[in-house]
Amino acid sequence: MTNKQTSLFRRKLHERTIKYFFFACAATSIVVLFFIAIFLFHEGVGVFRVVEITDFLSGRRWAPARVQPILGILPMLLGSLFVTVGAMIVAVPLGLSAAVYIAEIAPPKIKNPIKSAIELLAGIPSVVYGFIGLVFLVPWLQETFNLPTGFTALTGSLLLGVMAVPIIASISEDAIYAVPRDFREASYALGATKWQTITRAVLPASISGISAAIILGGMSRVIGETMTVLMVTGNAPIIPDSICSFLRPVRTMTASVALEMGEAAKGGIHYSALFAIGLVLFTITFLLNLIADFILHRYKEAQKR
Amino acid sequence: MNRVQRRRFAQATAFALLAFATFLILAIMVGIISFVASQGIGAISWEFLTAFPRSGMTEGGIFPAIVGTFYLAMGTTLISLPLGVFAAIYLVEYSYQGRLIRLIRIGINNLAGVPSIVFGLFGLALFVRHLGLGVSLLSGSLTLAFFVLPLVIRASEEALLAVPQGFREGALALGATKWQSVYTVVLPTAVPAILTGGILALGIAAGQTAPIIFTAAAFFTPRLPDSIFSPIMALPFHIYVMASESAHFAVTRHLQFGTALVLLAIVFGINITAIIIRSQMRKRRRW
Amino acid sequence: MSATMLTVKELNFYYSKTQVLRDVNIEIPGNEVTAIIGPSGCGKSSFLKALNRLYEIIPGARVTGEIIYNGGNLLSRDVDVVGLRKEIGMVFQRPNPFPKSIYANVAYGPRLHGVKRKELDRIVEESLRKAGLWDEVKDKLNKSGLDLSGGEQQRLCIARCLAVEPKIILMDEPCSALDPIATAKIEDLIYNLKQDYTVIIVTHNMQQAARVSDKTAVFLTGGKMVEYGETVKIFENPENKIVEDYITGKFG
Numbered sequence: 001m002t003n004k005q006t007s008l009f010r011r012k013l014h015e016r017t018i019k020y021f022f023f024a025c026a027a028t029s030i031v032v033l034f035f036i037a038i039f040l041f042h043e044g045v046g047v048f049r050v051v052e053i054t055d056f057l058s059g060r061r062w063a064p065a066r067v068q069p070i071l072g073i074l075p076m077l078l079g080s081l082f083v084t085v086g087a088m089i090v091a092v093p094l095g096l097s098a099a100v101y102i103a104e105i106a107p108p109k110i111k112n113p114i115k116s117a118i119e120l121l122a123g124i125p126s127v128v129y130g131f132i133g134l135v136f137l138v139p140w141l142q143e144t145f146n147l148p149t150g151f152t153a154l155t156g157s158l159l160l161g162v163m164a165v166p167i168i169a170s171i172s173e174d175a176i177y178a179v180p181r182d183f184r185e186a187s188y189a190l191g192a193t194k195w196q197t198i199t200r201a202v203l204p205a206s207i208s209g210i211s212a213a214i215i216l217g218g219m220s221r222v223i224g225e226t227m228t229v230l231m232v233t234g235n236a237p238i239i240p241d242s243i244c245s246f247l248r249p250v251r252t253m254t255a256s257v258a259l260e261m262g263e264a265a266k267g268g269i270h271y272s273a274l275f276a277i278g279l280v281l282f283t284i285t286f287l288l289n290l291i292a293d294f295i296l297h298r299y300k301e302a303q304k305r
Numbered sequence: 306m307n308r309v310q311r312r313r314f315a316q317a318t319a320f321a322l323l324a325f326a327t328f329l330i331l332a333i334m335v336g337i338i339s340f341v342a343s344q345g346i347g348a349i350s351w352e353f354l355t356a357f358p359r360s361g362m363t364e365g366g367i368f369p370a371i372v373g374t375f376y377l378a379m380g381t382t383l384i385s386l387p388l389g390v391f392a393a394i395y396l397v398e399y400s401y402q403g404r405l406i407r408l409i410r411i412g413i414n415n416l417a418g419v420p421s422i423v424f425g426l427f428g429l430a431l432f433v434r435h436l437g438l439g440v441s442l443l444s445g446s447l448t449l450a451f452f453v454l455p456l457v458i459r460a461s462e463e464a465l466l467a468v469p470q471g472f473r474e475g476a477l478a479l480g481a482t483k484w485q486s487v488y489t490v491v492l493p494t495a496v497p498a499i500l501t502g503g504i505l506a507l508g509i510a511a512g513q514t515a516p517i518i519f520t521a522a523a524f525f526t527p528r529l530p531d532s533i534f535s536p537i538m539a540l541p542f543h544i545y546v547m548a549s550e551s552a553h554f555a556v557t558r559h560l561q562f563g564t565a566l567v568l569l570a571i572v573f574g575i576n577i578t579a580i581i582i583r584s585q586m587r588k589r590r591r592w
Numbered sequence: 593m594s595a596t597m598l599t600v601k602e603l604n605f606y607y608s609k610t611q612v613l614r615d616v617n618i619e620i621p622g623n624e625v626t627a628i629i630g631p632s633g634c635g636k637s638s639f640l641k642a643l644n645r646l647y648e649i650i651p652g653a654r655v656t657g658e659i660i661y662n663g664g665n666l667l668s669r670d671v672d673v674v675g676l677r678k679e680i681g682m683v684f685q686r687p688n689p690f691p692k693s694i695y696a697n698v699a700y701g702p703r704l705h706g707v708k709r710k711e712l713d714r715i716v717e718e719s720l721r722k723a724g725l726w727d728e729v730k731d732k733l734n735k736s737g738l739d740l741s742g743g744e745q746q747r748l749c750i751a752r753c754l755a756v757e758p759k760i761i762l763m764d765e766p767c768s769a770l771d772p773i774a775t776a777k778i779e780d781l782i783y784n785l786k787q788d789y790t791v792i793i794v795t796h797n798m799q800q801a802a803r804v805s806d807k808t809a810v811f812l813t814g815g816k817m818v819e820y821g822e823t824v825k826i827f828e829n830p831e832n833k834i835v836e837d838y839i840t841g842k843f844g
């Protein structure tokens with residue numbers, strides 16, 4: 001080979017090595033995701049030698065520390081569900097209102113300050129929310145509703161709802177902002193008011209982005225939230241069965257894991273059971289993410305046409 | 306009312322409600338901040354910030370927790386920032402659309418959705434136990450690094466996408482190789498925006514509790530961490546322990562408020578820095 | 593008559609499935625200015641991007657055919673693209689100086705290609721002189737290239753291109769973002785460049801093509817090259833009726 005060819009070859013090799021290095025970094029995320037699944041499964045699978053998976057998911061009692069442990073996570077599954085539904089009832093109207101206000105109505109001057117403020121709100125650590133719930137909301141709810149305890153599902157829902165607002169607001173705002181101008185202009189041209197344009201043209205056009213925001217920023221986050229619920233919902237593994245359960249303590253899956261891992265002996269059934277709960281959580285959020293991804297992707301495809 | 310008036314009225318009502326909701330959110334935020342600030346400011350003193358806890362954590366300061374949080378945030382950023390920037394370089398500069406890229410993107414999106422406590426479990430199983438790193442600063446930093454990785458990747462991607470295509474074409478047309486064009490023109494242009502992403506990661510790492518409970522955090526350490534293999538105290542965990550797990554939770558309320566105020570101040574300080582850098586950058590950008 | 597610099601044979605250009613150039617054949621002479629004119633979207637920019645293989649960074653872009661340069665086909669796989677782009681420089685429609693100092697902009701190419709530090713000053717000065725920018729910027733070489741006016745930026749980009757000592761310079765509507773005075777300066781510059789370089793310039797402006805070029809190629813919508821020859825002849829006495837219509841402004 002001539003000199004020129006060798007140096008060309010060297011350079012190509014160099015470029016390719018760099019490219020593969022970057023590829024490896026990009027692939028890390030998916031590798032980590034895979035490892036998370038593997039490790040949760042590896043550490044959690046032991047529990048299914050003791051209980052059937054269906055009994056694990058639908059069992060109504062949780063007493064993992066007994067000599068003959070009873071491992072039913074239905075109370076926690078429903079606990080997470082209750083708290084999440086409650087939080088969404090708080091967060092979706094507030095978050096969407098803020099998104100519409102910022103994207104369509106706010107005067108340009110205050111638009112950016114509001115956005116920055118909401119961004120800051122999103123940055124408040126969950127332990128701080130939990131702490132404020134503990135010292136302020138818990139006693140307040142107890143007095144106001146004359147409850148035996150202020151550590152309730154409602155307390156968790158209110159806090160988580162406020163926590164989810166900034167995320168829902170900012171993702172929805174992006175979705176609304178992305179609606180092309182002509183949609184609006186066409187609507188105005190037909191003599192619609194601004195409000196009619198928003199409800200009949202803009203929101204329908206951004207509906208998939210907004211749904212994704214609610215699923216991702218709302219449900220997925222809230223189900224996985226740990227510290228806040230741990231600190232304010234009382235953590236009693238009682239099955240919530242009616243609307244009144246909002247005023248009683250509940251325990252979520254996340255709280256169980258955080259609360260009990262310290263006392264569970266490594267390799268024991270209890271330890272496995274907690275990892276199995278982690279696996280359930282992982283699966284739920286994974287599915288929610290796939291759904292959101294699917295909605296967004298289909299939406300993009302539809303937009304291209 | 307005629308139709309036009311009715312429509313106007315409906316619009317005015319709707320707008321008022323939307324504005325109300327937005328300002329309610331802002332009011333909640335102001336409420337949270339002023340509540341913590343007013344209750345916590347009394348606890349703040351030089352000693353509180355620079356001394357170790359005393360008397361079974363019922364007195365004294367939070368110095369080791371501040372230091373621990375600082376180390377943890379730094380460790381997390383040191384690991385996640387390069388990894389995230391490199392990943393973003395691949396996604397923006399090197400990859401064309403394709404199955405593999407779609408898969409990687411799904412991976413990133415899903416990683417972003419994994420609950421923080423599940424990261425804690427993962428860190429416990431992989432770093433603490435399997436790799437034998439123990440409950441340590443390193444285990445916690447690694448766990449948090451993967452937790453913030455999707456965010457760092459997204460921020461870096463945005464930073465790279467904001468670099469005009471003309472810069473790349475210009476460099477390549479002068480005979481730069483791909484890597485040279487990235488290294489000499491694209492990256493330097495994107496650095497401020499990438500740093501903003503890094504700063505945000507710092508803020509998130511500082512505020513997280515769930516991922517470090519099993520991987521890095523200790524109730525109390527008599528000394529500052531002397532290596533990356535030491536367990537650490539951290540502000541968020543300290544608040545949780547003092548408020549929820551300690552037997553003296555009632556008598557240490559003022560210390561808890563003080564700690565919460567310090568944590569909020571740190572996190573806000575970090576986030577506000579990022580916001581300011583970003584808006585300065587937008588103002589100064591000339592391409 | 594100068595020797596042929598580039599011979600384009602049966603060039604086809606595709607973006608994914610859409611074809612934008614069809615069977616283009618041209619012989620481009622050395623040390624002359626060749627203008628490429630044609631209506632918007634007929635593939636002029638794509639043609640330039642084929643010549644320095646810059647199309648390779650566009651996902652889905654593909655070419656077939658041959659472009660003979662220095663006795664070889666520059667489209668073939670084993671050509672050293674980096675070396676090729678050193679010899680075939682390009683100036684873009686929108687001035688794109690890097691967000692670096694004026695000096696660093698001009699020195700960018702030589703630095704990449706390992707030119708010694710001592711020589712950089714000389715190269716920078718020479719290139720800026722050739723681009724007619726030296727007197728305007730010699731006192732502010734450390735200022736950002738982005739601080740210059742549009743016309744100065746474009747001349748900076750030309751200087752940056754000259755600094756790597758190319759043989760051919762491709763220019764894609766270099767004046768379209770500039771005012772008439774800046775345009776006139778660049779036209780003068782192009783006229784002077786042909787002593788040392790081969791220039792291929794895409795333009796929308798017929799008068800500009802007539803003023804600066806020796807040869808002109810007319811592309812029409814659909815990516816066909818319909819007429820090619822001496823500029824004087826194309827403008828005064830085109831063979832093709834469509835070309836006449838285009839040049840006289842009947843369409844396009």
Ligand SMILES: Nc1ncnc2c1ncn2[C@@H]1O[C@H](COP(=O)(O)OP(=O)(O)OP(=O)(O)O)[C@@H](O)[C@H]1O
Pocket residue numbers: 607612631632633634635636637638639650
């Ligand atoms: N990156 C791309 N992907 C797909 N199609 C493209 C791309 N770039 C250009 N095209 C299409 O290819 C055709 C030719 O484009 P090109 O830019 O070469 O035209 P042009 O003659 O330079 O036009 P103009 O005078 O407007 O600059 C156009 O129809 C354009 O829409």
Ligand SMILES: [Mg+2]
Pocket residue numbers: 636637638764
């Ligand atoms: Mg063009």
